[in-house]
Amino acid sequence: MSAPQRVISFHYTLTDSTGEVIDTSRDSESPFAYLEGMGQIIPGLERAMALLNVGDKRKIEVTAADAYGTFDDQLVVEVPKDKLPTTEDLQEGDQFQANGPQGEVLLFRVIEVVGETVKLDGNHPLAGEDLTFDVEVMGIRNATAEEIAHGHAHGEGGHHHH
Ligand code: ZN
16 A cells, blocks of 8 residues: 655745745745645655655755756747737747647747747746755645545645635
């Protein structure tokens, strides 16, 4: 029999390789909560978190490959403007959903508009970044049957959709 699935709640501050803060849970009232084994947090972080206990504070370093993936040059593409769903007021930072090389749906960001050509980047904004999570484990409990059925954590820091 495998161990019961757990809900882990934790506070985190995420910094990139230059030490710049990208995101933090410290601004919210409750820590972030996730159901183990569902891919709700990046793989490298989930593996490290699984070994911690309530009250533990750690700096967890996650390489790009174990975070949002390495940067893929093939996902930077130039397309004619008229191939995009809209050509009105096209600006850097605009986003479009389109199929990637394996047919997967990716979010492409406009990184440059040159005349009638648009340069798009389908990489995750944090692709290629080694990340550091400064974490503090706030709670660990067994998941309820309902949480396991839904595939996510409920309650404080989890989903509040019902
Ligand atoms: Zn639910």
